[in-house]
Amino acid sequence: MLAAFTLAPVQQHYLLQARQMQALSFAVHIPLVCFGIAFPTMILFVEWLHLRSGDELYRTLARRWTRVMVALFAVGVITGTILSFEMGLLWPNFTATFGSVFGVGFEIEGFSFFMEAIFIGIYVYGWDRLSPRMHLLSGVPIAIAGFAGSLMVISVNAWMNHPSGFTLRHGKVVDAHPLAALFGNGYLWRELIHMYVAAYIVTGFILAGAYAFGRLRKGSWGRYERTAFAIPLTIACLASPIQVVVGDWVAREVAVSQPIKLAALEGLGKTTKGAPEHLLGWYTDGQVKYGIEIPKLLSLLAFHNPNATVKGLDTVPPRDRPPVNVVRIAFQLMVGIGTLMALLGVYFLLLLVRRRRLPQARWFHLAVLAAGPLSFVALVAGWVTTEVGRQPWVVYGVMRTSAAVTGAKGIPVGYATLALVYLGLAVAVAWILRRLAKAPLDLPEGSPVHGSGAPA
Amino acid sequence: MHLYAIPLIFALIGLVLYTVLAGADFGAGIWQLTAGGGERGEAVRDHAHHAMAPVWEANHVWLIFVLTVIWSAYPAAFGSIASTLSIALFLAALGIILRGATYALRSGARSAQELRAIDMVFALASLLTPFALGAAVGGIAAGRVPLGNASGHLFSSWLNPTSVAIGVLAIATAAYLAAVFLAADAQRLDERALQSRFRTRALLSGLIAGAIAIGSLFVLKADATPIYHHLISGAGLPALIVSIVAGVLTLALVWASRFELARYSAALAVAAIVAGWALAQQPRLLPGLTIAQAAAPHDALVLVTVIVPAGGAILFPSLALLFGLLLKGRLDPHATPPTSAAPPPATVLAAVRPGLLGRSAFASLVAGAALLVFAESSWAQALGVVLLAAFIVLGFAAARPAELARHLSADDAS
Ligand code: HDD
Ligand code: HEM
Ligand code: HEM
Secondary structure, rough: OOHOOOOOOOOOOHHHHHHHHHHHHHHHHHHHHHHHHHHHHHHHHHHHHHHHOOOOOHHHHHHHHHHHHHHHHHHHHHHHHHHHHHHHHOHHHHHHHHHHHHHHHHHHHHHHHHHHHHHHHHHHHHOOOOOOHHHHHHHHHHHHHHHOOOHHHHHHHHHHHHOOEEEOOEEEEEOHHHHHHHHHOHHHHEEEEHHHHHHHHHHHHHHHHHHHHHHOOOOOOOOHHHHHHHHHHHHHHHHHHHHHHHHHHHHHHHHOOOHHHHHHOOOOOEEEOOOOOOEEEEEEEEEEEEOEEEEEEEHHHHHOOOEEEEOOHHOOHHHHOOOOHHHHHHHHHHHHHHHHHHHHHHHHHHHHHHOOOOOOOHHHHHHHHHHHHHHHHHHOOOOOOHHHHHHHHEEOOOOOOHHHOOOOOHHHHHHHHHHHHHHHHHHHHHHHHHHHHHOOOOOOOOOOOOOOOOOO | OHHHHHHHHHHHHHHHHHHHHHHHHHHHHHHOOOOOHHHHHHHHHHHHHHHHHHHHHHHHHHHHHHHHHHHHHHHHHHHHHHHOOOOHHHHHHHHHHHHHHHHHOOOOOHHHHHHHHHHHHHHHHHHHHHHHHHHHHHHHHHOOOOOOOOOOOOOOOOHHHHHHHHHHHHHHHHHHHHHHEEEEEHHHHHOOHHHHHHHHHHHHHHHHHHHHHHHHHHHHHHOOHHHHHHHOOOOOOOHHHHHHHHHHHHHHHHHHOHHHHHHHHHHHHHHHHHHHHHHHHHOOEOEEEHHHHHHHHHOHHHHHHOHHHHHHHHHHHHHHHHHHHHHHHOOOOOOOOOOOOOOOOOOOOOOOOHHHHHHHHHHHHHHHHHHHOOOOOOHHHHHHHHHHHHHHHHHHHHHOOOHHOOOHHHHHOO
């Protein structure tokens, strides 16, 4: 009998801790991943500027950023490894049941990690040792692998949210079509692009924020610092208005294929025709209290029709509903922060068009400084929306998270240990970044770094 | 050869490469522990670090590779192993975190004291991970991991005679491999003193690893009798013999200071041990679960069988490039920079008219946003995405942030 060779669901007291442990591991990994995606492109651009102009300043900047990238990459690698282990340590039933369906996605991802790690080795240790052109070329696969890696991991997540491509019999997958499962749903592309743009926003604002901080503290503000500030800032400011459009595109797919998630995002208790949108507020007893109501907006946004019917949470029994307030607050945080950052971006771009100069106002630098951590909050909030909004399912509509969890004892011990280790890791990363920032700038003598030097 | 066995071969190849390559990384960490203080100790530790820093990430990915192949091709086995051996695997993961973190930290260390502290953490983590992974393998070999969600014993599945023996063997092998590799690197760098230090270490650790390997056989005999018999008299015997011969050969090569060759024979000895384990245990993956029973559905197996060689076709040339540069000394800290005439200064992108760029960027934004919000067909939406990407690229080119930074503004000048 086939079913004999599968794992059976077990009783696990500490499901919540297992979920929190998973969430913690993601919250640590994902911001690092943003740097893995966006940083190589920025560094390559600066190195290319150096090759084009021969200006040593760009070389210095690219080298200093490279050092930061290596440190963050190392931490990205280990936190990603933890996630791979957790697929088995926390969710063995999930992997044992569906590994044959989604596993190939991670396998291809593994190859892209290989390329990333190999070329990071060559790029980082090849400064000064490879010819300048070869060196620049050796960085290109890093940027490509960053994209390919996210494509694959997101294809898995998209499949978990929109499962297809398999036949289940007695709890065992008897027929699997991984390619159809991973790439056969349109949701993948929406999620991927939203995440990819987010990576540029997060990396751009965090980097620019670091230099804005230096300026606010009246640190040196030479051409070096201005360049290091302007490049990531421009990228983030171009990307953040885009993100609003892309986010709306994502939300409309959620409305169609995960109506219960949408109802949780919006706190919609009952199925409603011409559903209103609520800003802020708190969800209790099937409705949002203390919120600002905008009539018919939800129907308009989700279905482009003010009188469209939007399904409410009451379409499924309570045990099939996600924790509404967690999801809703996370969603509103993301959208709120995203809107503010988009406004900041538009201001910057308008100033560029009208005056062709960098903003000078103190408030602008303060805003950029705040945008760094806020973009990180938006990123994690977005993932909370997606993942917690999918609950109680780990594979939407097919497998419950409680059926996926391990039967092993000691989850709280593992959780506490990992939390402590990650705390130490955070301290260590902060330490190394400070050290790297404080290393003296080794700009060549006589280069026009300070002063307003006319374009050389 | 059955289709269902092919992914297992891939996983075993990955495991051999992980044991050899990452094993040498772990071993380098172990030698840092015994390097002692003073200038000599520092030289040993620096040498070990520089030899591994460019490659450790690539070497580490082999572990990820093995995990992903097993969970896509033998999902039920993966779930059973990971849940029963959760503590051993968690400990291995902790070691991996600490090691990676110390790689990141080392570049920021300024004083010898900080370096020593970092290297100490690195060394301890380098003991923990191979031991824990070896213990996990021992648990599987001894048949202590049954099919099921955490159905095996939480502790005795990996704390038992076989596990301890294999864990210790993993540490000894790692140290041995590292000593051989580091001696070869020192020879390449023409560092005579370091070379002779690592030669001694290689000889010593080689003898110890050999002794532990023989000892482990006795442990297996008492604790994991079935696999012992298959190793001594069954399918595993040829591999056992290859491993012994290659081990002795490596010692001879090290004695003769032929380190480059010794690299490969040492790797062969380790590969033979892994192969011997696999041969002795097949067709059983876990007690009550054969390879065929654990295998994923047909189409998934076909896909794994196609994708791994396809990925390998990109991977191996890249690896060859990395190790080629490394072994030719092109990534060494003291390598001479290639002489290159600096390109003539040019004004970046001055030729392109920013006004035109800016207007095209704006047009892309409007058109892209309109398509993404209102278009129904997926082609139109894809076009919208392309246009939005064009907005970012064109907008960036028009903004010319590097040029912006040249001009110092009024209040900055004050
Ligand atoms: C810098 C980060 C960032 C910003 C500014 C935004 N998002 Fe976002 N959002 C994410 C980062 C993110 C993410 C990368 O964290 C998620 C998680 C899953 C995904 O694909 O992207 C996400 C998910 C996500 C989802 C859930 C998809 C699902 O549950 O499957 C929706 C509906 C939105 N976003 C919508 C928006 C809207 C309307 C925004 C408008 C301002 C917005 N996002 C800004
Ligand atoms: C593939 C296997 C995966 C499993 C088994 C899994 C499972 C889970 C579970 C159970 C939670 C906890 C939900 C809760 O707290 O209620 C969670 C949270 C989360 N997951 Fe997933 N998920 C997987 C894939 C992914 C992927 C591929 C991503 C990102 C690409 C992702 C991102 C997140 C995030 C960001 C959180 C919450 C973060 C937070 O709360 O701070 N997950 N996941
Ligand atoms: C279930 C979820 C995830 C798993 C199992 C996972 C696994 C991993 C692993 C094993 C690594 C280390 C690779 C190496 O050794 O070089 C890694 C790094 C990386 N991951 Fe994740 N990851 C997950 C979520 C994500 C998400 C959400 C993204 C982005 C969309 C992502 C993108 C990357 C990238 C780009 C790297 C390269 C390292 C870096 O640049 O920091 N991963 N991940």
